[in-house]
Amino acid sequence: MHQDCPRLWLVSGTGEGPELAAQLLQRGWQLTVSVVSPSAAQAYRSHPGLAIHVGALGDEAGVEAELARAAAAGRPYGVVVDASHPFARQVSHQLAAVCRRRGQRLLRLQRPIPEGPATLLPELKELRGLPLQGESLLLAIGARQLGQAVACSPGARHHARLLPRAHALQQAMAAGLSPERVACLRPGAGLAVEGALLRRWRIGTVLARQSGGATERLWRHLCSREGLRLILLARPPEPEGSELLAQGALLEVLDALLPPPGL
Incomplete structure (x- = not known):
């Protein structure tokens, strides 16, 4: 050229x-x-x-x-x-x-930003104000904020969906998640795999990010199909x-x- x-x-x-x-x-x-x-x-x-x-x-x-x-x-x-x-x-x-x-x-x-029902959180700390006691909560927000998410929802049963990286797994363990409640999957695993994960863990609520991409669309679709509550962490300004x-x-x-x- x-x-x-x-x-x-x-x-x-x-x-x-x-x-x-x-x-x-x-x-x-x-x-x-x-x-x-x-x-x-x-x-x-x-x-x-x-x-x-x-x-x-x-x-x-x-x-x-x-x-x-x-x-x-x-x-x-x-x-x-x-x-x-x-x-x-x-x-x-x-x-x-x-x-x-x-x-x-x-x-x-x-x-x-995809349309559809979801609870929007301006900041992760506002998770404390939601009724999550005894709820099976899937954390699909990446590894970096796992510790804060767990601390802000003390009454929930926490599960995490992470990228297959050693550091991400270390952060999940440091946040106190049980190994059997952590799934390391590459992006694009597909509706069947992600849906099976939700059913296996009997998830009632999914916490994801308002990323606007394929991942947000996937969680919106699955939560709608499975009748789950979706909480989205609002994208930063x-x-x-x-x-x-x-x-x-x-x-x-x-x-x-x-x-x-x-x-």
Whole structure:
């Protein structure tokens, strides 16, 4: 691909990342995609216009370093796209702060919020106010907040659905969950597997996150089908000044930044 093709830095952390990257490459962008893990990188197909960076950004200095590196090479990014997870607050705030200081255009991919009945919690501590005494509660909020969720629902029988990672299992044990009440499954296990898990544990309430992606849609569907109560931890507010765009609108904005054909 020609050196003068417009360049874009895509900071990914959602299932939309690979599809978005493929569409941008097809439109003529050159991409640098940042993902956290090697397994996440495997979802991206090899392409001459695609470079994959694996590993956490670190802090604002890491964001500064990447933008400065591209500029020093004479190939600065025309735009940065934040497609990190809605609950990856630190990443989004770091990107917003650095891009604001540098005058760098930053677009934020906004996941849609599915409709349907659910109890929305602005903060996890408000779990204390819900009637969960004796309830079989499935915690599907990731490992990082397990300890707080267990502490805020002392009367419930806790179960957890986690990613198959050693650190996640360690956090579940540290939160006091019994091994027989922890399931480590990869994303996309499917309705049959997740539904069987709910029935095996006789779950009455599911606590998940308002992520807006396939995982939230899965829990909404299962809770509706099985007649379970769904509690959603509200997604955190976006950084001040974020240019929030749904995927279709995001692509339209990026299309307008491309040079006319033939130039």
